[in-house]
Amino acid sequence: MTGEHAFIHALRAIATDPAARRLADDAAVLRIGGEALVLTMDTVVESVHYLPDDPPQDVAWKLVAVNVSDLSAKGATPVGCLYSHALGDAAWDAAFLAGLDVACRRFAIPLLGGDTVRMPEGAPRSFSLTALGTGQQGCPVPSRTAAQAGDRVWVSGTIGDAGLGLRAALGTIGGNEGDTAALVARYRRPIPEPRLGVALAPLVHAMMDVSDGLLVDASRMAEASGVCIALDIGTVPLSSALVTLVGEDREARLDAMTAGDDYELLFTAPPEHTARIIEAAATLDRQVTAIGTVEGGSGLSLTQEAAAVPLPERLGYQH
Amino acid sequence: MTGEHAFIHALRAIATDPAARRLADDAAVLRIGGEALVLTMDTVVESVHYLPDDPPQDVAWKLVAVNVSDLSAKGATPVGCLYSHALGDAAWDAAFLAGLDVACRRFAIPLLGGDTVRMPEGAPRSFSLTALGTGQQGCPVPSRTAAQAGDRVWVSGTIGDAGLGLRAALGTIGGNEGDTAALVARYRRPIPEPRLGVALAPLVHAMMDVSDGLLVDASRMAEASGVCIALDIGTVPLSSALVTLVGEDREARLDAMTAGDDYELLFTAPPEHTARIIEAAATLDRQVTAIGTVEGGSGLSLTQEAAAVPLPERLGYQH
Structure with missing residues (x-):
């Protein structure tokens, strides 16, 4: 077991709420006021998930899109997102924000909040986004666990x-x-x-x-x-x-x-x-x-x- | 206007959904199935928000607590959280997770999901947490904007x-x-x-x-x-x-x-x-x-x- 596997194993042991779906699905599913709220969070790290010279608009687009993809896989309609921005070069940040705006509009997922943080000089930056969607009334939120022989x-x-x-x-x-x-x-x-x-x-x-x-x-x-x-x-x-x-x-x-x-x-x-x-x-x-x-x-x-x-x-x- | 101020100004211009509260409150407030869902997200960065030799259990506690504080300020009861973990030293990570577990139990805010990412060698790490709470039925979610002369x-x-x-x-x-x-x-x-x-x-x-x-x-x-x-x-x-x-x-x-x-x-x-x-x-x-x-x-x-x-x-x- 690698360190990462061991860590995720330990994480599963504490995420025992049924809404967490054992951290084994694309998203969490929480019941709120009779609605199924679908929740997912993805982080992208500079030099790990994108390259420093990738177009910042595309980095932002992808951050939104990968989370929307998780919502889509749960049959959920996007209702909003929060994201955390690690500040860096001002022009890069402005271009990132423009890309984020375009993506949020394209996927109809309004930006509702988040955080802005400074980084130590020269540190690679990371961006986290939490996306929320609502499942359909009267239809269970699809999971990975229900494939049946004959399908x-x-x-x-x-x-x-x-x-x-x-x-x-x-x-x-x-x-x-x-x-x-x-x-x-x-x-x-x-x-x-x-x-x-x-x-x-x-x-x-x-x-x-x-x-x-x-x-x-x-x-x-x-x-x-x-x-x-x-x-x-x-x-x-x-x-x-x-x-x-x-x-x-x-x-x-x-x-x-x-x-x-x-x-x-x-x-x-x-x-x-x-x-x-x-x-x-x-x-x-x-x-x-x-x-x-x-x-x-x-x-x-x-x-x-x-x-x-x-x-x-x-x-x-x-x- | 500093770069960060300019950035937050630009961010406000795209966060036009009323649920975002103009990014000027402690949290966003989204209506879901007749409930007021209160949403907040905070990030802590190594060497900015905590020191590399701070006890990892305390870093995790504080990450949970600062988000719970935002929920509390909106009169919201915690219902769950998602968090993003930047992997590093295995023993540090395990201690962090133990602290996260203790804090989630203490504040009755179950861990529902999140993400785990690898970092480039030697990079300072950051941890983002999104907390969700529900406001009270029949009571508006308090904002910063409603102080009145005579209060x-x-x-x-x-x-x-x-x-x-x-x-x-x-x-x-x-x-x-x-x-x-x-x-x-x-x-x-x-x-x-x-x-x-x-x-x-x-x-x-x-x-x-x-x-x-x-x-x-x-x-x-x-x-x-x-x-x-x-x-x-x-x-x-x-x-x-x-x-x-x-x-x-x-x-x-x-x-x-x-x-x-x-x-x-x-x-x-x-x-x-x-x-x-x-x-x-x-x-x-x-x-x-x-x-x-x-x-x-x-x-x-x-x-x-x-x-x-x-x-x-x-x-x-x-x-």
């Missing part, structure tokens, strides 16, 4: 773009400018759609967002639900930009499925909800794709054209 | 202890061990009492917590309410430990009133509520003291034995 497994959008976008931003992969720009945008400015999460919530058994890599997140859902998730890697949706740059052979697919930062929805639902799921996504102009099934057993299993595919050693970003 | 001005507890405790911790003031230990404890482990805030909320016009210094916080309330707050400095409550160490002459009193970290309640109320206020505090074994009056005009005015006292140059921690 279809679905994913929204396309997978692997942000991971490839990071490589493009770092200059470790090249291609035509239009494709690389699209992928870098997926990395820097994820666009979760809470209305999709809201529309799906009554139709799904389990739902979470894909943030650390499709495979590692699917394995977490399988473990939380006590089931096996069987994915047909040939059906995993890839963008045309990704396919143009790296193709779509098995290696490219496994790379995409183990890259992080997708901020798409992973969910399971009974087969009889298929038509309603497709319709809900189409109404919002979003793509959803069935990529596998839930089975008895445990863990992940991968196939391609009915042949078993061994799991890669690394499933995504483990932490 | 009495009150403060809970004793003033200046934590500031002197910091000096004792830094070794810049000495005294007998019992007194300095009591003052250092006031600095490291403030004990806000949300039940006092709850009991006072229906009785007050304006209420806030004293965190940056009694004078600066009173001047903020005066400004927010568009009134003058007139304080009789001879009535400001001082602890016996403080009086033993530094006496209670005018200089000692002004020092106490401009020291930070009290985490007491400052409130104004109509004189006819006096008996109920005293009773509410007595029931909770807490001290409250009338220290002045609200008058027409603006700003602060100080007297001692009916003679005017000039305002000190520094009213507290300005930021």
Whole structure:
């Protein structure tokens, strides 16, 4: 057990309130006045989660978006956020704030409060954001724990773009400018759609967002639900930009499925909800794709054209 | 205007939702399902808000307590918190977590979620906590803006202890061990009492917590309410430990009133509520003291034995 694992283990031992969902879900769910209040908090650290020369507007956008993605995965409508800002260079801070404003408007999540702190000279800065949303009346807030044998497994959008976008931003992969720009945008400015999460919530058994890599997140859902998730890697949706740059052979697919930062929805639902799921996504102009099934057993299993595919050693970003 | 002032000004321009209270109150107040949800977020930074060799249990306690103090000042009952932890030395982190657990239990504010992040090697760490509370049904959540001419001005507890405790911790003031230990404890482990805030909320016009210094916080309330707050400095409550160490002459009193970290309640109320206020505090074994009056005009005015006292140059921690 690493130090971080031991720490999170200790953290779980003190977060015993049912609203904490054992710190094993995307968000906490607290009952307030008959409403389900969905709460999530994410922090980004300079030189860990973003680079000092990343555009500050994008850092702010991503801070808002990753939290909104958690709300979306719980079928919650954003109602507000608080954030903590570590002051630094004034021009950088002003640009960050402009990006924050744009993102809060885009995701309809008003800024309600927070804190502003000074940092020791030269220290890397960090920004924390707490996002609040409300679940739907009469519909349980989806968790990671309710996938059932017989469910279809679905994913929204396309997978692997942000991971490839990071490589493009770092200059470790090249291609035509239009494709690389699209992928870098997926990395820097994820666009979760809470209305999709809201529309799906009554139709799904389990739902979470894909943030650390499709495979590692699917394995977490399988473990939380006590089931096996069987994915047909040939059906995993890839963008045309990704396919143009790296193709779509098995290696490219496994790379995409183990890259992080997708901020798409992973969910399971009974087969009889298929038509309603497709319709809900189409109404919002979003793509959803069935990529596998839930089975008895445990863990992940991968196939391609009915042949078993061994799991890669690394499933995504483990932490 | 400093960079920080300019930044906060820009922040206010984007936080236009009424729930944000113009970022000028202790907390945001959001209506959820007929309840008033009170939200606050504070961050502590290593070498800025605490020293690397401060006991980690105390750093965690204070992080919880300063947020609970904001809830108390809004008459809110704590319902939960989320926090973000910057990982560092494993033993320090474990001790911090133990302190967090103790504080969350003491203040009945369950830990519901948050985030854990790695830091670049050697970087100072920071910890953010978002606290949630619920206001009382049928009672507006007190703000800083509602002090009225004719009100009495009150403060809970004793003033200046934590500031002197910091000096004792830094070794810049000495005294007998019992007194300095009591003052250092006031600095490291403030004990806000949300039940006092709850009991006072229906009785007050304006209420806030004293965190940056009694004078600066009173001047903020005066400004927010568009009134003058007139304080009789001879009535400001001082602890016996403080009086033993530094006496209670005018200089000692002004020092106490401009020291930070009290985490007491400052409130104004109509004189006819006096008996109920005293009773509410007595029931909770807490001290409250009338220290002045609200008058027409603006700003602060100080007297001692009916003679005017000039305002000190520094009213507290300005930021």
